[in-house]
Amino acid sequence: MTTTAADRQGPVGELLTAVRSGRLARIPELLAALDAAQRRACLPALKELRKELRQDWSRERAEISARLLVAGVGCHAGPAGAATWLAGSDFSSRNWARNSVLHQVVEAQPVEWQVEVVTRLAARPVRSWGSSMYPVMEAVVRRTGCEVPRGEAFVRGWMDRTNDLGGARPTLAEKLREDAFTPVLVPELFELADIGWPLTFRLSPRPGDVWTEAIGELVAAGVVDRTEVLDCCLARLLRGGKPADQRAFLEVLRALDPTPEEYAARVRDVVALLDGPSVLAGHAQAVLAGLDEAGLIEPEVLTEASAVVLFRSEKKLVRAQLAWLERAARRAPERSGPVVLAAAEAFGHPDAALQERALNVVARHLKAAGEAVVAELRVAAETLNPVHHQRAGELFGAPVGGDEDDPDTGWNELLPPAPEPRPLGAPIGSAAELAEELSALLASREPGVAAFERVLYGLVRLTHLDRKALAEAVEPVRRVHPWRGTGSWGDCTPRDILYVVAAVAGETPPWKLWDYLAKGRSPLRGAGTTVHGAVLAVRLEEAAWQVLQARLPYLLATPTDATGALDAAVLVERIAGYEAADVTPGKADLSQALLRVGPATDETVLKAADALTSPAGRRLAHWLHTGGLPGQPSERVLFAPGRGLRRANVYGDRWWEEIERIAVAQPGIGAGPKGPDGERLTAELRALLDGTEPSVARARKVYDWSRRAVDHWFAMLPWHREELAARWLDPFAECADRDERGAARYLPLLAEAGGPAGLALHLALAYGLGARHTEDRTAAVDALLVLAARGDLDGALLGRELGALVACGTVMAGRLGAALTMAAETGARGTVWSVLGPALPGLLGADLSMRGLGDLIALATDCARRTGARGPVAEVTAVAERGGSGRVVKEARALRDVLAV
Numbered sequence: 001m002t003t004t005a006a007d008r009q010g011p012v013g014e015l016l017t018a019v020r021s022g023r024l025a026r027i028p029e030l031l032a033a034l035d036a037a038q039r040r041a042c043l044p045a046l047k048e049l050r051k052e053l054r055q056d057w058s059r060e061r062a063e064i065s066a067r068l069l070v071a072g073v074g075c076h077a078g079p080a081g082a083a084t085w086l087a088g089s090d091f092s093s094r095n096w097a098r099n100s101v102l103h104q105v106v107e108a109q110p111v112e113w114q115v116e117v118v119t120r121l122a123a124r125p126v127r128s129w130g131s132s133m134y135p136v137m138e139a140v141v142r143r144t145g146c147e148v149p150r151g152e153a154f155v156r157g158w159m160d161r162t163n164d165l166g167g168a169r170p171t172l173a174e175k176l177r178e179d180a181f182t183p184v185l186v187p188e189l190f191e192l193a194d195i196g197w198p199l200t201f202r203l204s205p206r207p208g209d210v211w212t213e214a215i216g217e218l219v220a221a222g223v224v225d226r227t228e229v230l231d232c233c234l235a236r237l238l239r240g241g242k243p244a245d246q247r248a249f250l251e252v253l254r255a256l257d258p259t260p261e262e263y264a265a266r267v268r269d270v271v272a273l274l275d276g277p278s279v280l281a282g283h284a285q286a287v288l289a290g291l292d293e294a295g296l297i298e299p300e301v302l303t304e305a306s307a308v309v310l311f312r313s314e315k316k317l318v319r320a321q322l323a324w325l326e327r328a329a330r331r332a333p334e335r336s337g338p339v340v341l342a343a344a345e346a347f348g349h350p351d352a353a354l355q356e357r358a359l360n361v362v363a364r365h366l367k368a369a370g371e372a373v374v375a376e377l378r379v380a381a382e383t384l385n386p387v388h389h390q391r392a393g394e395l396f397g398a399p400v401g402g403d404e405d406d407p408d409t410g411w412n413e414l415l416p417p418a419p420e421p422r423p424l425g426a427p428i429g430s431a432a433e434l435a436e437e438l439s440a441l442l443a444s445r446e447p448g449v450a451a452f453e454r455v456l457y458g459l460v461r462l463t464h465l466d467r468k469a470l471a472e473a474v475e476p477v478r479r480v481h482p483w484r485g486t487g488s489w490g491d492c493t494p495r496d497i498l499y500v501v502a503a504v505a506g507e508t509p510p511w512k513l514w515d516y517l518a519k520g521r522s523p524l525r526g527a528g529t530t531v532h533g534a535v536l537a538v539r540l541e542e543a544a545w546q547v548l549q550a551r552l553p554y555l556l557a558t559p560t561d562a563t564g565a566l567d568a569a570v571l572v573e574r575i576a577g578y579e580a581a582d583v584t585p586g587k588a589d590l591s592q593a594l595l596r597v598g599p600a601t602d603e604t605v606l607k608a609a610d611a612l613t614s615p616a617g618r619r620l621a622h623w624l625h626t627g628g629l630p631g632q633p634s635e636r637v638l639f640a641p642g643r644g645l646r647r648a649n650v651y652g653d654r655w656w657e658e659i660e661r662i663a664v665a666q667p668g669i670g671a672g673p674k675g676p677d678g679e680r681l682t683a684e685l686r687a688l689l690d691g692t693e694p695s696v697a698r699a700r701k702v703y704d705w706s707r708r709a710v711d712h713w714f715a716m717l718p719w720h721r722e723e724l725a726a727r728w729l730d731p732f733a734e735c736a737d738r739d740e741r742g743a744a745r746y747l748p749l750l751a752e753a754g755g756p757a758g759l760a761l762h763l764a765l766a767y768g769l770g771a772r773h774t775e776d777r778t779a780a781v782d783a784l785l786v787l788a789a790r791g792d793l794d795g796a797l798l799g800r801e802l803g804a805l806v807a808c809g810t811v812m813a814g815r816l817g818a819a820l821t822m823a824a825e826t827g828a829r830g831t832v833w834s835v836l837g838p839a840l841p842g843l844l845g846a847d848l849s850m851r852g853l854g855d856l857i858a859l860a861t862d863c864a865r866r867t868g869a870r871g872p873v874a875e876v877t878a879v880a881e882r883g884g885s886g887r888v889v890k891e892a893r894a895l896r897d898v899l900a901v
Helices: 010-021 024-032 036-054 061-075 079-086 100-107 111-123 134-144 152-162 172-177 187-191 196-200 211-220 226-239 243-256 260-265 267-275 278-293 300-309 315-331 333-348 352-369 371-381 386-396 431-443 449-480 494-504 510-519 531-550 568-580 587-596 603-610 615-625 683-689 695-705 711-715 721-727 729-737 743-752 759-769 774-790 795-808 813-825 829-844 853-867 874-880 887-900
Strands: 634-639 659-664
Touching (some): 010 036, 010 061, 024 061, 024 100, 100 111, 111 134, 172 211, 187 226, 196 211, 267 300, 278 315, 300 333, 315 333, 315 352, 352 853, 371 386, 449 711, 568 615, 587 615, 587 683, 711 743, 721 729, 721 743, 774 813, 795 813, 795 829, 829 853, 829 874, 853 887
16 A cells, blocks of 8 residues: 555554554554544545455555544544444454454544434444444543433344353353343343344353343343333234244243232223234233133133134134133033124134034033024024034024035035146347347346246347347347356356357357367356256357357247247258258257147158258258157156265155165167257256166266256256156255255246146155145145146156155155145145045054144045045054044044945
């Protein structure tokens, strides 16, 4: 860094020189020698130095920053400027606020200046936990005795500083009891967001050494006002927030241990908590039940609470609410009328077992309730599952339910319409339009197949028409999104279309491109490149070469549908255009086009293909006549993994000695088929199929495909979903047995793709239906319904796989039940029964105490009843004939009776 001649003149120059290369301890002395005007004169140079430091990451930067921070504070006569200077993010890399020199400079300023700076610092938004300037603020407040700031930065800084550890120390509660800030700042904690972890982090095992307990001790000791803290805590819980925050403040509430009288005085707040997260609603429910039994609240509160809780999905809460209703009616029979009407709210609950429990409550107290409630109960009973209609009719003296109870009326299966083709639309017509679509593609986190393919096609086509105009149009986009390379460890992604854009702009010399392509030194393929990434890379590299040298009129492989499929007639027309222009297609472009082209059943298209004369045309004609890439059946294989590769069943103590895999078994597929010219697919496209290895070896190579997928990977083989499902079986399985997230979102893509739907696809769907995360199960249900709508679903195959997966613990019955219930509620109960019926032998051959199994059997009963399914199932009958009154046995009896009608 250089020092100007002006910098070296007089006291001002001495200060600037000291900041650049002097000692921090000299800064206060030099500042004291300056008057107000001289200090102001220093500020432009200090600000300029600050800009320089932002670009300089040398070793001496930190030391200069410390001197710059101190000098800048001393030169700002206005508190606003000083606060802004201190709060700068470039001074937060180290905790300079503890430096005694900085404190010395701040203390030398007028008291009014100090207080105003602290007020402004405390009110500034907090970028991250704690405040780097809190020690300065704290020193000023304690020294001057000014009012304690209540701003977020000050409160977080105080909390962070109080947590400091080191040597033998008092507990957090003991420290807070001695701190004068505590009565003012504890209530302010309830206003902070993202505070759950700090509140519940235990500093030591000693009681009171965690914030939640410490606050309770402070209230008990009278250090902070009990009424204020209790009201603040309830208000914060009612306001809502992140789950971690809600759990933390619930711990605070429990530590406060309100008396029944305190809760009764705030009963409206407690009732409102029933709408909160499950753990919070459970606490409020228990409190209200206790108040009701003690006679501290009005009886109407029970009805109001029931109206909220009985519609919740958490079964534990619903069961507890029905138990509260039961106790209330037994304790005071005169309340039976309101109790049975409140219990009837649960008749519409999606869980049939909870409906039965509510019906039992009503039955036990119906006589005490009297005839006045029967009419309302009959109306409510219409929402019951049909399995309960007969009993409800007997209780209420009139038939319940209509034609839906009669299977002879027929079941109208409701399925979504089969997916329609999604054309890419007309090609991009102008350079300006392409620049807009390119900008949108780069701004998107996950650009779709259609967006990427349209832009790539447009780059090649518009370069052929007017490269100069195109380069000018995309230049503003290039300034925002410059090409910086993929990186040695990065995989090629759709965003790397910028490489082609750079070629259009002339940024990459043609000889360099040729060097990459000729010698394999790819700018788009690093050490982390996957098989799919290599395919995308070779297409982009070839396109970049074409826009500079070949100047092709268009690309062949651009799909005609968003799934990646390419219409045979369109490809024939494109190659005919190449022949008319005497143009040779790129190898990668042609190979991808062949893997995307659909079957040609129209004789007109086949005749047009036969009329082609170029090598590419003859190859396409041969491909279409022979059916292209053959369908690839899948098979189940077993192999014992090597040491360290065993796969744990995370829901039990078993280790699998052998792992089932699905592998596509079509030997030699990657090497052909050959056209009459003897050409083959390019190496990158052959690697997608990799059919020269045995099935087991191919199954082991699933890890080559284990990176996070993008839609484009599936669009590379749009007619071979069984191959894709087989290769992606591990990520799909991990959604179920390792609680991973995200892979199942691609199941709808496979359902909409072409080709056989065999064992691999159905097993992948089975894993998705048992996925841990709701969004993954929802995607699997979408795929299930699409397959059913297209007539591609093999319900028996899927059911057998699900039965086996539930029996071995890979898929949890509760998760599967939630997914299939979701499908049934769309009106696809026939589809659900086609899966559950074949799954029953496996499900009932497993551990009958398995959580969620009763719900699955109840769903099967509902679907069988509504769709008119008949015929005994041996396993159902065997379980139904067992003794006892367990949930699964009871549901099996109901299912047996339905199937036997």
